[in-house]
Amino acid sequence: MNPAQKRILIVGGVAGGATCAARARRLCETCEIVVFERGPHVSFANCGLPYFVGDVIQSETNLLVASPALFAHRFNIEVHTETEVIRIDRQTRTIAVRDLRTDAIRQESYDALVLATGAQPVRPPLPGIDLPGIHVLRTIPDSRKIKAAVAHAQRVVLVGGGFIGLEMAENLVGLGLHVTLLELADQVLPPLDPEMAAYAAERLKAHGVNLRLGEGVESFEKSPEHGLNVRTSKGEALATDLVILGIGVRPESGLAAAAGLELGALGGIRVDEWMRTSDPAIWAVGDVVEVKNRVTGEWQLVPLAGPANRQGRVAATAILHHFACSDGTRSPLKFDGVLGTAACEVFGLTIACTGASEKVLRRAGMDYEKVYLHPGHHASYFPGAKPIHIKLLFSKTDGRILGAQAVGEIDVARRIDVIATAMMQEATVFDLENLELCYAPQFGAAKDPVNLAGMIAANHLRGDLPLADWEELTTTTALLLDVRSEAEFAGDHIPHAQNLPLETLRERLHELPRDREIWLVCGVGQRAYYAYRLLQQKGLRVKVLSGGMQTYRARRRARD
Incomplete structure (x- = not known):
């Protein structure tokens, strides 16, 4: 087969489609490549839309990654914007295309x-959901409408506490609006576990956001005095000038479903490792597909730009390999699933995660262990050190890293990126403790937070650091022993804990029971570890509460 005779049609641009088109051209100069985009822009940075609304990004043109003219002149790729593909005929390998400006319909043939x-x-079927003043944020035109509405508003209700909801909250507060954020779950940021998401919730409240967790929307009503009333699941009516929905997204897979392509249980298109659908001449990429979770092996939806870009490269490579090879061999470039590595920032606080959360591991029935730590982002003796709160999840049997979450003000994403890289290589916590990472006092410490996470987890698996289970804190019969100073203990402590400062332990060993397990706690875990080493060598049965009082407070905030 001669690729010069082949025609590649791509339905949709943005991350996955635009990347696929550009990669296909790099691999084949003579193929005909045509992109159809329903919206006015073929490639734009939708992750920047909240910051365009908030005037952090002041020019709309800064959001445009590539224009139809650039695709034409640089890549010789034909782009049709404001053009909707309305039907696929798999038998004849043609698509029906409607020009949204003229309503004219035409047929286009394809080889791939x-x-x-x-x-x-997601726009749930709630009463009043279609009233004026209720917005979603997905495209540049959406952001224009919201900017126009915000210019005349004082109050806004955000529905949904995911990444978009938090980023919109920060930007709207920055514009001087009173912001209420409704989240039906008992935490913000669903990809995180509750005690880690609690740091973000605390930061939102500190900056004036009216955060209402465990409270959803029942209906919307038009108000004669102001714009809208939002009726909540707790029976309250919230007066607001506009509403922005950030409940999530669902795959736009209707075109594929109508063509008889296989869909997964979550509504996304089912694809193989080469992004091929159930039809050998059709591939799919981006937010419309279901992908395998690299940790649990389960299918999931991951609407992130990074995976979409990689999928576009994989699909283009597979298509050209298919054209060139008639022996059935597969392209060497594959998409092996996702970790879901992501980050966002809200009021100066960075939240990042990779791999599976504890919630996901429980649902998948996987055996795991966890550690918490709260090191500084760089050496403590250098001015300006800020804490990074880290949760690391790993396999009990072999130490394989299963997931990580981190929250802090500086260099948080870098630490999660390192752990994500290690996970892609199926590394263990023993590998983390031995990683050789950059050290200078303004950048890190001789024991980087990533190293420390690996050391704590590895010590536990080697039997050098038995960990108590935070989930059993309220039911345990163990003695809770706080080894901080008396002043620290007086400031805040776990109920029913006893205080025995680390520096006095050797002289007061006779006060500790030998017929009862002892659970140790300190500020962040270090002094409790020192106490464990001492008491264990004296024959006492001892465990450590990982992350100390810092973790206890985070869990208490999540609970309250």
């Missing part, structure tokens, strides 16, 4: 078809 139709915001 790529679906990058993305996802659409």
Whole structure:
């Protein structure tokens, strides 16, 4: 087969479709490549939209990654914007295309078809959901509408506490609006575990956001005095000038479903490792597909730009390999699943995660262990050290890293990126403790937070650091022993704990029971570890509460 005779049609641009088109051209100069995009822009940075609304990004043109003219002149790729693909005929390998400006419909033939139709915001069928003043944020036109509404508003209700909801909260507060954020779950940021998400919730409240957790929307009503009333699941009516929905997105897979392509249980298009659908001439990439979780092996939806870009490269490579090879061999470039590595910032606080959360591991029935730590982002003796709160999840049997979450003000994403890189290589916590990472006092410490996470986890697996289970704190019969100073203990402590400062332990060993397990706690875990080493060698049965009082407070905030 001669690739020069082949025609590649791509439905949708943005991350996955645009990347696939550009990669296909790099691999084949003579193929005909055509992109159809329903919206006015073929490639734009939708992750920047909240910051465009908030005037952090002041020019709309800064959001445009590539224009149809650039695709034409640089890549010789034909782009049709404001053009909707309305039907796929798999038998004749043609698509029906509607020009949204003229309503004219035409047929286009393909040798390979790529679906990058993305996802659409969730708009639940609530009473009043279609009233004026209720917005979603997914495209540049959406952001224009919100900017226009915000210019005349004082109050806004955000529905949904995911990444978009938090970023919108920060930007709208920055514009001087009174912001209420409703989240039906008992935490913000669903990819995190509750005690880690509690740091973000605390930061939102500190900056004036009216955060209402465990409270959803029942209906919307038009108000004669102001814009809207939002009726909540707790029976309250919230007066607001506008509403922004950030409940999530669902795959825009209707076109694929109508064509008879296989869909997964979550509604996304089912693809193989080469992004091929159940039709051998059709591929799919981006938010419209279901992907395998690299940790649990389960199918999931991951609407992130990074995976979409990689999928576009994989699909383009597979298509050209398919054109060139008639022996059935597969392209060497594959998409092996996702970790879901992500980050966001809210009021100067960075929240990042990779791999599976504890919630996900429980649902998957996987055996795991966890550690908490709260080191400084660089050497403590150098001015300006800020804490990074880290949760590391790993396999009990072999120490394989299963996931990590981190929250802090500086260099948080870098630490999660290191752990994500290690996970892609199926590394263990024993590998983390031995990583050779940059050290200078303004950048890190001789024991980087990533190293420390590995050391704590590895010590536990080697039997050098038995960990108590935070989940059993309220039911345990163990003695809770706080080894901080008397002043620290007086400031705040776990109920029913006893205080025995680390510096007095050797002289007061006779006060500790030998017929009862002892659980140790300190500020962040270090002094409790020192106490464990001492008491264990004296024959006492001892465990450590990982992360100390810092973790206890985070869990208490999540609970309250």
